[in-house]
Amino acid sequence: MTAAETYPEPGLREVVLGEAGRIDAVLARALATSRSLVSRWIEEGRVRCEDQPVGRASAKVAAGARVVVDIPVDESVLVRPEVVDGFGILYDDDDLVVVDKPVGVAAHPSPGWRGSTVVGALAGAGYRISTSGAQERAGIVHRLDVGTSGAMVVAKTERAYTGLKAAFKERTVDKVYHALVQGLPDPLTGTIAAPIGRHPGHEWKFAVIEGGRDSVTHYEVIEAFGPASLLEIHLETGRTHQIRVHFSALKHPCAGDLMYGADPALAAELGLTRQWLHAHRLGFEHPVTGERISVTSPYPQDLEYALRHVRGDVPLG
Template sequence: MTQQHKVTEIEQNMRIDKLLALKVADVSRSEIQTWIADSYVYVNGKQVKANYKCQKGDDIKWKKPEQSALRIEAENIPLSIVYEDEDLLVVNKPRGMVVHPSAGHQHGTLVNALLYHCESLSQINGDHRPGIVHRIDKDTSGLLVVAKNDKAHTVLAGQLSEKSIERRYETIVHGVIEHETGLIDAPIGRDPNDRKKMGVTDNGKPAVTHFRVLKRFAEFTHVECKLETGRTHQIRVHMKYIAFPIAGDPKYGRRKTLDIGGQALHAKSIAFRHPATNETMQFEVEPPSYFKNLLAQLEK
């Protein structure tokens, strides 16, 4: 489907790739540059280069490439498997790994690794997200449950919907939180000023995060968060909303933050009922070495 936008006075002199990256949800600037090179973007009916400076009144038209063009290949990538049976896996995803392929990340994802490891995965979310019941961000480490068949997927997704899956995270935030515990109940939706970000918005979806302080440092706080809902970037958005943004977060953190290559956020534990036996399953993993080292440095 072709989409269209007329350049406003405020947007004048902005590069076409930057402007479209703001306008199109969940698409990176590098992906937009590929679209432009592959003739998916036209300005006033003509092709332009990625560095074209938009002028007021320019008529921009673009068409998203068909996702079916993605070829998802099995790749022999090591997996840290915490638990596995015939219905599901619990995986400790490393920091820096994308969960499922997209136009900008076709290789090296968790799905690529799962396709190599597993004979079968659920197909409820289609060919591009086999087995994926829920996600965590690329630079967030920690636990994910993966469904091997559609029945298991349906039951687990139902538990997510009814909020009976318990997910706890560890994070390090800027600032010293004075109270021991807290609850953030603030709806989350797409940021109207930046389509690649989420934010607390009046028309957002309900989002609830519980937190408790684990340890305070001079300028930071070590915090445990428990999700009641699972919105995109929920903990990152909520901690920013209460003025304690996550350390290292390039999207929602402070301009001057810790240079640690991404947000200090780790999915430490998960608990759910097994989709076949109804037995309560609970798993917990320690944070990665960078997280432990950061805590040790803050201690000093």
């Protein structure tokens, strides 16, 4: 399915068709989903038109026809317990858990995603987490990109979920990232306040654009190495790809971030197959006890190796 298509809510769905034509095409448009998905439902005997089973996807239907579809659960968003390499626990109590998310792991299942998830890894480790919201997103109060590693908090109880969601909304959570960006930002300490929205020419990218959502990033250079600099970054807002977009707009993309303009030669030299970006520290007031919690995630092996190389501590190869 494309970004414009959805997976409809499971269960019986009655649709009065607004146009005539092939039933797979007409019904797909009516449900805002894909023809291949509708064709599969027809093959499984899940589609009836005017109380008669639809035998083939190419069957013609008239405008105004009444169609009933028995929409199954989308298997791709079911939570499956799994063991995930590199997945760790940084903090754990009765109400919440802070995980150390490896690269390549999504926050929760979603249509089209076939890889590992934080929700699945927690289920595999025997955790019971909050069921607020959609079942596949249970306990998720914020997200890290699939290609970004680091600390991520998940609610285990309803009261923790409510409190943490409010804290993120009110921007009282201290979200500290470390990033290795190309070149040396000027000034060495600063704030980037630039609106972010969907990239007008690329479906899966974001960009600094007029009319985008307010986005604020604070940064400080920790170390400078010539071809790259290590930054500490505090997010005031939490837009999708915010750090990657803001530093790309400054012509200092995260090393290894080819989607946002990083130099592929430098990425290869540093052995990077993803952006050098890590959710290094997470600080927040415990939603139940009021205690201040601060958790730090160490750099994973690939980022540590690239950093040591750019420092000159170790040769590559």
